Amino acid sequence: MQSVNPLLPPYNTPDETVPFDKISNSDFIPAIEEGIEMARERVDAIAATEDPTFESVIEALEFSSLELNRVAEVFFNLNSAETNDEIQSAAREISPKLTAFGNDVLLNAALFEKVDAVYRQKESLNLSGEQNRLLEKTWKSFTRNGASLSDEKKEELRKLDEQLSTLGLQFGENVLADTHDFTMHLTDKSDLSGLPDSVIDMAEEAAKQRELEGWVFTLDYPSYMGFMTYADNRALRHKMWSAFSKRGYNENDNNNTQIVQKIADLRAKRAQLLGFKTHADFVLAERMAEKPSTVVSFLQNLKEKALPAAKSDVQEVADYAEKRDGISPLQRWDFGYYSEKLKKEKFDIDDEALKPYFPLPQVLDGAFIVAQKLYGITFEERHDIPKYNEEVRTFEVKNSDGSHLAMFYADFHPRKGKRNGAWMTSYRSQYQLEGTEYRPHISIVCNFSRPTKSKPALLTFQEVTTLFHEFGHALHGMLAEGTYPGLTGTSVYWDFVELPSQIMENWCYEPEALALFAKHYETGEVIPQEMVDKLRRSATFLEGYATIRQLSFGFLDMAWHNSEGGFSSDVERFEKSVFREMEVFPETTGSAMSTAFSHIFQGGYSAGYYSYKWAEVLDADAFESFLEEGLFNPETAKRFRKLLSSGGTVHPMELFVEFKGKEPDPEALLRRAGLVKA
Template sequence: MKSPLLPPYHTPFDTVPFNTIQPDQFEPAIDQAIEMANKRIAAITSLETPTFQNTIEALEFCSLELNRVAEVFFNLNSAETNDSIQALARNISPKLSAFGNDVLLNADLFAKVDAVYQSREELDLTPEGARLLEKTWKSFTRNGAGLDDEGKVKLREIDEKLSTLGLQFGEHVLADTQAFTLHITDENELSGLPESARDMAAETASEKGLEGWVFTLDYPSYMAFMTYADHRELRKKMWTAFGKRGNNDNENNNTEIIRQISQLRAERANLLGFESHAQFVLAERMAEKPETVEEFLADLKSKSLDAAKTDVAEVAEFASKLDGLETLERWDFGYYSEKLKKEKFNIDDELLKPYFALENVLEGAFTVAGKLYGLKFEERKDLPVYHEEVRTFEVKDIHNNLQAIFYTDFHPRSGKRNGAWMTSYKSQYILNGEEHRPHISIVCNFSRPTKSKPALLTFQEVTTLFHEFGHALHGMLAEGTYPGLTGTNVYWDFVELPSQIMENWCYQPEALALFAKHYETGEIIPTEYVEKIRESATFLEGYATVRQLSFGLIDMAWHNRSTGVEGDLESFEKEVIQELELFPTSVEMMMSTAFSHIFQGGYSAGYYSYKWAEVLDADAFESFLEEGLFNPETALRFKKLLSSGGTVHPMDLYVEFKGSEPTPDALLRRAGLLPKTV
């Protein structure tokens, strides 16, 4: 009997039937989907004459059901998990890893793929088909197809261990995040906190059956406290708890897990003929090799470190004058920098938040997408969702055809990991002449509405929404035949361009006028506020750059090595970033044990890509500044870049849009380190 979780689904637009899913359905569905895929693979291996169509295309589509069920499961494990889902993940993840290895280490299957690849010059393939053939062949050769039997067994062991360790890492970070609360009963300890933060904390306390106020490590609660709370010792307590996630003396400690992950990734790379995990990863990135990344990070360091030191010194001097603070610590920086920002620019988040009601900002993102790409968003109330707070939208193109299904999930809750991300529940592809449009979701952790006010966003949250919406547009606008090449299936150091470029519209008066309206009066954000936002855009830019740089350096230190990391991990991490240290050192912080991007997400040896993409986005956005913020010809060229996904090499796409390869000059201009020309 077919599992109800196997697509196609009998729902509008073939959407996931979240309302009928039971956790115990996932593992049987995964098992059935693996069996279906294996039968199709067996048919390919039995072919006498492999061709592009019966081998490469057939392999591309053989796991559609499996991929879709797995996407649903692991998206829920991030956005709406519980004990039973986490337990299932520990069973399902190794199964998927084993299946992946069964495919890529199948000598008979690789022989068919290789036969087609070796005859590629004689094939009349489309450019997209040629990309698929190359990607498929590389996926085998880069993942053990050439290993002997002993090597293949070893690779399987490594991959199964890595899949389990990654899950454990994420579970531990989530558990430490949820375990900490700061319960306040003395109202004097709320000094400095705005009404919105107090209301949110009071509602959290009420939900927990407590009197007073409760602050958590969920990002909106944590950031509000660190930015506004006058009580220095409580700020330190919050900061310490946040910094020690995964590094506490409890069952959630991640130190040995990340040591094992690093060692296993190095062993895997060595087994496949690479000197390091970074070398393996970067061979399929725009950067191509670790040396390029290290030179890029070193160049950033040379251009930003002095500015960062100046930024911190300015905040420290301000804190000394304001409160006689002798030593500026990490838990002081957000608090005093916000006060300094208000003094310098006469602006702060509390002044701006009334103009950024979540509903208006979301509508603003929709309007910008409409003006640029002709998209229309219509909310649907009849599509199944996994939580009552999730909203769904039917996205249509300029001709009223279905473009995508779009989900939004905006607020923190138990069972949802911190951060913000875009994900997919269904890829775009064409099979048997029928086009399947994508189902895209963005998940964030924004402040909730209170009893008296709607959800009001900080300006950083506004840019975060636009950032994730940029990823979503990359997925929604996908045009192509093969799911492995459409949407966000691009080189990892190119995938942040569509998201980061969208943030630029948040600083433009013409765009802000579309959505930045006071939630009570409807008044459009005053021009002087917009100018202050623009003036303050480069405030502490040196510090922000060095902070990102430290993440990139830690990532490369873990992964650009032929063996794992020995010795004390706190000392290892501090040595890596000691030249970037801007505050008194503290033993109560370690980034790596909660660095989900590189130990649970897909950013290992790739965190540099955020700054790499900033070079691309700053350079690309200058075209919109020069030609018009909503210029239809410019937008059409960029839409081609978005819709092409991975069907074309990213540098070719970029040059087609811009007319030349990117340079860092635009980023330096935007950061205030070079004179502006536009």
């Protein structure tokens, strides 16, 4: 009997897109519960099978939770992009239910017996490469998650997982609450000195929304970065920086200090229960890096190359600030302001002067055009696809022969109930079942400046590269080809997943690509070559500092997770001990990064933040092929599409070597960053 709950598929919509217009908050918990029951019945039947085969156990298990996974994807995507008190309350109930069900599956002794029986026959089963990957992944998901533990230890694992699930949610809610609770309301026009019209207009709109006179600045990224980059008022920059750097660290109900320690401790305990020394050992066993020592030496090697450059970068900005305004010492809240001024002087380039060439709709079209020239795919806006907010744009993606490839959602502006940052996600992965192929539904979510009363949404160049980055993730999802949802699209090793996104940023610096979309929103004039040359010259400006900043995050992640637990209560002191060798600013007190480090305490990057730099090595090396063979060379693009479409069906190193002809060269990243001679 078909469920009346609108959240449970199948959906009566174009290509079974999510019927957001039919869903209410009260539908989530019942849909999750019903999805769990449907999946549980299938799992129990698999566990009871008397003839365990690849098809009756491994394949059946892979497809056993399709409806549940779909509902969970919808729910957690909304909890990030369109949350409210009701959804957050539901999350606190749903998360433990899903954790408990996941453990019911992975700790089911009868089920593991069947999985293990198939695994032990693997040499004689004559499986395809993709089937072998699924078998290996399925068997490891059991053995790495407690299937071989005693009943007593299984119960302990369940409790740990439930606690971790709840704490991760609480962490995210606290960061969101601190982000939204802070506003800086200004009524004196002199406080706006230095700010460009676009930032002032945005602040005026924010004030009007709150029924206030004057201007309101928030910790949403466009508002925060606009103020920190251009505001002449140093005291107000300090105020904004302090608020941003204290998220989750204020003396209020949103304090995450104990939560981050508890999460790190519980992860260490969980890893040890499963036979690993640390959480990092557990995580990295299923990564390209394989073990913590590889990651630490990778970070250390880059640090040695980048630290002298970082110190030199910051000293250059400090000297400039002292000479220009007598500022000494240069503080963290001064760096963005004076580095922007120095960049403008040094390269005669200015983000505000660039922005008119990057209206948001045009940049999105530019990403579409680049994808079309590389892969032959097209994007057609659809107005009949339900969406969760009126601001979301929806597109059908087609192959060069006109066949359907994917559905694509784009959600670009900050609003209440949407977390900061930018990310790609999916509402349905690509897979094949019973002779039917199900194509993916992919979404990118960003927080770009809004249009104002006088101008369209004009992007900074950093926002342009962010859009291309997330679009690269989206292409990884949209181009997926495979049979099993757990292996297609972005279901790859975590330290490989950033390659498709980071490589796309390279096209933003190439004149041939910029000419396709970087056009002045009023005159239609293509961005002048002189500006492009300046942009390219400035690409490595402060690259040493930017590299050390990213590496410091990677070291902090490893400090939390390459540990056997037992953290002290002083998070700030713990961070300072990690950052000491890489510190390039005067010491400050009363702030912490970990308490708002969502990537590792709420997202999936625990013991994996190094992946950004790891993937930069891959992307710098891979992009050299496009530079050598042609930016839109059809053969190069065809090879790279193979890498993208394969997802996790092939080991990532095999995919890279097939594309490049050799293993990745770490020097490629240093060459591009200008940290070693090309």
